Amino acid sequence: MRAITYSRYGGADVLELTEQPTPKVGPDSVLVRVRAASVNPVDWKVRAGYLDAVMDVTFPVVPGWDVAGVVERVGLDTPELQVGDEVYGYVRRDWVQGGTFAELVAAPVRTLARKPASLSFEEAAAVPLAGLTAYQTILRAGVRDGQTVLVHAAAGGVGAFAVQIARSLGARVIGTASTRNHEYLRGLGAEPVEYGDGLVDRVRAIAPGGVDVILDYGGDDLVATSRALLADGGTVASIVDAAARDELGGHYVWVRPDTADLDALTALLDAGTVKVDVAEVFELADAAAAHEASQTGHVRGKVVVRVA
The missing domain is CATH 3.90.180.10 (Medium-chain alcohol dehydrogenases, catalytic domain)
Structure with missing residues (x-):
């Protein structure tokens, strides 16, 4: 072959x-x-x-x-x-x-x-890899209806899936991305914010009470940003920074093969909920x-x- x-x-x-x-x-x-x-x-x-x-x-x-x-x-x-x-x-x-x-x-x-x-x-x-990564971090973080979720690197391969899956669960999603990707994120159902200096102030401007969940697929200064933005009882899940678990008490996730999780993604894809x-x-x-x-x-x- x-x-x-x-x-x-x-x-x-x-x-x-x-x-x-x-x-x-x-x-x-x-x-x-x-x-x-x-x-x-x-x-x-x-x-x-x-x-x-x-x-x-x-x-x-x-x-x-x-x-x-x-x-x-x-x-x-x-x-x-x-x-x-x-x-x-x-x-x-x-x-x-x-x-x-x-x-x-x-x-x-x-x-x-x-x-x-x-x-x-x-x-x-x-x-598979990107979709499962998004799905499993969302499951681990316990995202649910009515929550406000901040997705770092929301326009990336994993982030785009996470935005759509979180929205399908009834969450409000704020996504960090460069300005050129903001319209793309709006099309996925997220409220885009520019990453970099001033991120905390920009998120607070649209979510004064902070956020319930932070999903980190490539953000900077995760610890400082999370401490400034997480509401009481909030949690963080990251695939790139073990500090999410070790310093913030959240979750550090390495994606696993899982047929049941793929079947769940299939249902969302065939329904047109996730693109x-x-x-x-x-x-x-x-x-x-x-x-x-x-x-x-x-x-x-x-x-x-x-x-x-």
Whole structure:
């Protein structure tokens, strides 16, 4: 099978299109014919070696954790799925090696769910990691109807999902973003504010009583901002700063594969409550360019790689 691989840490130039053996399928896994995958910041951070201290890496690595495709073969005990099922998922294991930037991937059934019928494979591939991250931080923080929620980096891949999910629960959402993304956030249902110096005053101007929940997907000065803006009994959840847990008594979240959570996202997507923003689609052979586009940090929406 064709796959993108790298055999050492480095820049996007270490990515190569190679021929690899078909993955073996374990008892609780299925073989997925990949139609599309997507790039997340963690992909190029692993490739660059930034996570070497916390994740086991076995070279050569096939990068990618997001997938959308069709079940081609089932394991010995996978009653959840059948050959021909269209699926999507966050195929993360406890080590890094056999990823989704390939024509075939062996995926544990716990990492997959049936693909939203309303989405193309490219759109579906843009959902799992970012959508699950948003959904799981919202669950952990206990967002509910009537609350005011501040979302840091609200125009990013995770933030955009969080805005929409929180709004679907009946929360008022304030989102930090650069001015160029304010109209985009309004379209998602958020009240935008400029990040940077003066953020606390700008949020207080529209929410004098403070906010009930802060969801941090990339904000600055999390501790100081949270202490200035959280209402009594409020909480914070972050995916980038352990101080949310260690200093603020909130939550530090590392997203997990979860079929039930994917099914919940599917319901929101098929109902039209949550929309997917695909920034650009690259072919498999152009995976290095896809990584570079994501790594600029200026992409609004997800970078997708079409495989089949």
